[in-house]
């Protein structure tokens with residue numbers, strides 16, 4: 362049994378210590394916004410925050426999380442999250458949508474650290490989030506829009 366603090370709620374989860382956090386979040390806790398893409402830390406679909414820092418939950422065993430605060434796409438809140446959500450909707454960013462929760466998690470993490478990212482900053486920060494629908498141009502534009510909104 363492992364105790365996980367997800368989006369402010371403590372969950373007791375009956376899994377082995379080496380179970381990837383992604384499966385505990387999706388299958389045991391029932392939060393399915395975080396996606397399985399590659400399973401080998403290459404695509405970013407499974408991105409969550411651990412104590413505010415983005416992390417690939419597909420390669421993180423539950424035993425490594427301890428008492429850290431886990432935030433999933435369902436638990437996002439705050440001005441950066443609001444700005445990114447509004448920009449994503451306005452730019453109609455998603456196509457199939459599968460990668461998008463990971464994209465949004467990474468975009469918010471970027472804007473928390475860098476309020477005025479350049480194209481290069483965005484490309485570097487989002488480099489690990491793969492989109493098979495190639496929504497990269499809209500993602501970049503939406504991040505610029507969100508950054509401008511956060512200036513106001």
Ligand code: FES
Pocket residue numbers: 396397398399400401402403404405406407408417418419420
């Ligand atoms: S599913 Fe974790 S990085 Fe691809």
Ligand code: FES
Pocket residue numbers: 455456457458459460461491492493494495496
């Ligand atoms: S929107 Fe389809 S994979 Fe990114």
